[in-house]
Amino acid sequence: MNQLHRTKELQQQTAEWLSAPSSIHLSNIELLRDILRWHEYRYYVQNDPLISDAEYDRLYTILQKFELEHPEIITPDSPTQRVGVGLANDFAKVEHLVPMLSLENSYNAADLLDWERKALELSALDSIEYCVEPKFDGASISLIYENDLLSRSATRGDGTVGDDITLNTKQIKSVPLSAKFSSYGIEQIEIRGEVLINKKNFKAYNEKLMEEGIPPFANPRNAAAGSLRIKDTLVVSKRNLEVFLYHVSFSTSAAPHSETGTLIKQPKTHSGMLEMLWELGFRSPKNELKVVRGINGVIKYIEEFEEKRDGLPYEIDGMVVKVNDLQLQEKLGMTSHHPRWAIAFKFKARQATSKLLSVEFQVGRTGAVTPVAKIAAVLVGGVTVTSISIHNEEYIREKDLMLGDTILIERSGDVIPQIVKSFAELRTGEETNIEFPKNCPVCNHPLFKPAEEAVWRCININCTAQVVERIIHFVSKDAMDIKNFGEANVRKFYDSGLLKDVPDIYRLDFDKIGKMEGFGKKSIDNLQSAIEQSKSQPLHRLIFGLGIRYVGETTAKTLANSVTHLLDFKNFNEEQLLALEDVGVKVAGSIHRFFHDDDNLAMLQELEELGISLKNQKKQVADNDELAGQTFLFTGSLMQLKRTDAEEMVEKNGGKIVSGVSSKLNYLVVGEDAGSKLEKAKKIQSIKIINEEDFIKMLPK
Numbered sequence: 001m002n003q004l005h006r007t008k009e010l011q012q013q014t015a016e017w018l019s020a021p022s023s024i025h026l027s028n029i030e031l032l033r034d035i036l037r038w039h040e041y042r043y044y045v046q047n048d049p050l051i052s053d054a055e056y057d058r059l060y061t062i063l064q065k066f067e068l069e070h071p072e073i074i075t076p077d078s079p080t081q082r083v084g085v086g087l088a089n090d091f092a093k094v095e096h097l098v099p100m101l102s103l104e105n106s107y108n109a110a111d112l113l114d115w116e117r118k119a120l121e122l123s124a125l126d127s128i129e130y131c132v133e134p135k136f137d138g139a140s141i142s143l144i145y146e147n148d149l150l151s152r153s154a155t156r157g158d159g160t161v162g163d164d165i166t167l168n169t170k171q172i173k174s175v176p177l178s179a180k181f182s183s184y185g186i187e188q189i190e191i192r193g194e195v196l197i198n199k200k201n202f203k204a205y206n207e208k209l210m211e212e213g214i215p216p217f218a219n220p221r222n223a224a225a226g227s228l229r230i231k232d233t234l235v236v237s238k239r240n241l242e243v244f245l246y247h248v249s250f251s252t253s254a255a256p257h258s259e260t261g262t263l264i265k266q267p268k269t270h271s272g273m274l275e276m277l278w279e280l281g282f283r284s285p286k287n288e289l290k291v292v293r294g295i296n297g298v299i300k301y302i303e304e305f306e307e308k309r310d311g312l313p314y315e316i317d318g319m320v321v322k323v324n325d326l327q328l329q330e331k332l333g334m335t336s337h338h339p340r341w342a343i344a345f346k347f348k349a350r351q352a353t354s355k356l357l358s359v360e361f362q363v364g365r366t367g368a369v370t371p372v373a374k375i376a377a378v379l380v381g382g383v384t385v386t387s388i389s390i391h392n393e394e395y396i397r398e399k400d401l402m403l404g405d406t407i408l409i410e411r412s413g414d415v416i417p418q419i420v421k422s423f424a425e426l427r428t429g430e431e432t433n434i435e436f437p438k439n440c441p442v443c444n445h446p447l448f449k450p451a452e453e454a455v456w457r458c459i460n461i462n463c464t465a466q467v468v469e470r471i472i473h474f475v476s477k478d479a480m481d482i483k484n485f486g487e488a489n490v491r492k493f494y495d496s497g498l499l500k501d502v503p504d505i506y507r508l509d510f511d512k513i514g515k516m517e518g519f520g521k522k523s524i525d526n527l528q529s530a531i532e533q534s535k536s537q538p539l540h541r542l543i544f545g546l547g548i549r550y551v552g553e554t555t556a557k558t559l560a561n562s563v564t565h566l567l568d569f570k571n572f573n574e575e576q577l578l579a580l581e582d583v584g585v586k587v588a589g590s591i592h593r594f595f596h597d598d599d600n601l602a603m604l605q606e607l608e609e610l611g612i613s614l615k616n617q618k619k620q621v622a623d624n625d626e627l628a629g630q631t632f633l634f635t636g637s638l639m640q641l642k643r644t645d646a647e648e649m650v651e652k653n654g655g656k657i658v659s660g661v662s663s664k665l666n667y668l669v670v671g672e673d674a675g676s677k678l679e680k681a682k683k684i685q686s687i688k689i690i691n692e693e694d695f696i697k698m699l700p701k
């Protein structure tokens with residue numbers, strides 16, 4: 001029986017082995033591999049893990065140990081064989097078994113009606129059944145399995161010849177290293193699909209790049225394509241690549257032999273093929289596709305799906321309509337460019353062209369001077385864009401940007417707009433180079449560029465721009481979240497001399513503010529109480545608000561959880577900092593410098609004297625105990641609260657956040673588009689399923 005269908009048995013065995021790992025013997029090794037493969041499948045394909053990461057790691061380590069002691073038992077599809085191969089050589093060029101063609105595009109219902117008319121004519125049929133599925137916006141790949149083992153994977157390349165990226169593809173955990181194609185009588189098969197980086201990982205990765213002063217990727221597609229071409233497989237494995245497999249391009253039948261037993265019949269439709277792939281452990285769009293007869297149903301499904309576009313965890317740029325019957329596909333055949341049996345329907349573009357008019361140079365809170373392109377106003381994905389960061393000199397060179405250029409810009413999802421490229425071929429000769437200033441555009445101090453960095457900096461720490469940006473960051477929503485303060489007030493108070501640096505926020509002279517234009521009693525009261533409330537913000541918000549270089553929200557949380565008082569960091573050496581999760585050499589160095597700088601320490605002391613809590617409240621007692629002893633889990637998108645804020649509220653009130661649905665969970669808080677967690681929770685009676693409103697009502701007023 002296929003391992004994927006042995007759910008009960010594998011879960012039972014997992015539980016036994018987790019409680020008594022010493023009962024695993026060399027003779028159990030293939031079962032242990034099956035168990036690990038199955039948990040990978042639950043996690044990466046089904047998005048519904050049944051054990052924690054730590055539990056998976058425990059079993060994985062046991063397998064690794066057995067294989068280290070008995071190398072002769074290692075199989076090529078063992079879960080250990082994905083990683084640890086180190087540096088890949090240059091990617092060899094390989095010819096595709098079948099050329100990787102692109103699809104014809106359509107943009108509206110009329111295009112689709114036209115396409116159907118031709119297909120009906122060619123096939124001499126009255127109606128056709130279609131399979132409609134998302135058009136994933138990533139990098140296409142080909143996978144070849146021979147005798148049930150993944151034997152080769154390649155990029156699209158020019159469609160005829162691509163790069164052999166087998167080692168990198170093995171880092172994508174939803175790609176099975178082996179699959180029982182033989183049970184369908186298949187000896188060799190080529191499958192096509194799209195490699196993606198989901199929106200959440202893309203955003204986090206880009207934020208990390210920007211924190212390090214490295215220009216971000218313009219879109220998840222470029223990030224995915226770039227990741228497939230990295231030569232260090234360990235780096236590739238950290239990119240969290242995902243895949244959807246959507247097409248079988250070629251297969252050969254196995255020579256019949258007596259031991260094969262009863263063969264499963266090969267599907268005769270495209271949707272059947274995707275079902276087969278799913279059954280064999282691949283992530284195919286089985287749950288996203290729809291089979292419909294007639295183009296009107298296709299159009300309806302496309303409209304329905306486009307509504308969901310923004311809520312999907314990954315980017316799609318349209319839908320693909322395929323003739324479902326494989327025999328009919330063959331009959332319709334190909335033109336020299338694309339198959340006649342499929343057509344892409346493109347959604348509203350999130351790209352647009354514009355003109356680069358001028359460049360302004362802005363000074364950030366770390367003194368980094370960032371060129372910002374002012375562009376002719378253009379509507380992209382529903383938002384008007386007039387300026388775009390162009391990061392640094394190297395980026396300008398790489399993208400070959402000149403003043404006056406026509407440029408292609410993109411705004412994907414909630415990601416900030418980026419320039420994809422310039423059109424050098426459209427230049428008229430009037431374009432001019434972008435000149436970088438030698439002095440700070442705000443304080444005129446000479447700029448400096450550290451040898452190892454791509455960014456020019458103003459190193460005058462009293463530079464007005466930096467001080468103001470530091471304060472704006474401190475009061476911002478993700479940092480101390482001082483409501484009613486905002487950028488405009490920071491600038492006003494700074495200009496009128498009331499605010500010279502961060503601690504002054506807590507010494508504001510409200511009498512003087514009352515005399516300023518636009519400040520009534522109510523707005524002053526609101527501001528005053530927001531400032532007062534911020535004094536007890538959780539420590540990680542204060543740490544993030546301090547704007548220590550390379551310390552984003554995630555690192556701030558790690559840091560906050562590592563101490564009981566912020567000034568404990570005075571006693572941390574770089575090695576101790578490096579031991580913290582996700583803290584690398586650069587980050588550790590920056591934190592160490594910050595907490596060994598007398599001015600910074602004096603500022604922190606000042607803040608404490610002014611009543612700001614430098615304590616880690618989590619390590620102490622919670623503010624309230626309304627939720628004491630209760631466990632919570634959030635699923636789906638919340639409408640009123642940010643997920644991290646909601647989790648923080650649980651902890652502040654004595655409750656606990658758990659990572660998965662189990663009988664240990666008391667409350668599942670369900671937002672929009674909740675998925676498998678909700679389904680699972682419904683099966684456990686003791687779990688209370690509540691919505692966001694109910695949750696808010698549980699909190700103390």
Ligand code: IVH
Nearest residue numbers: 102103133134135136140194246247320339
């Ligand atoms: S089918 C021979 N299905 O779109 C037909 N393609 O312009 C093979 N793509 O190169 C392609 N999602 O990279 C197909 N569900 C889907 C797809 C898809 C994304 C990409 C693929 C292809 C391009 C076509």
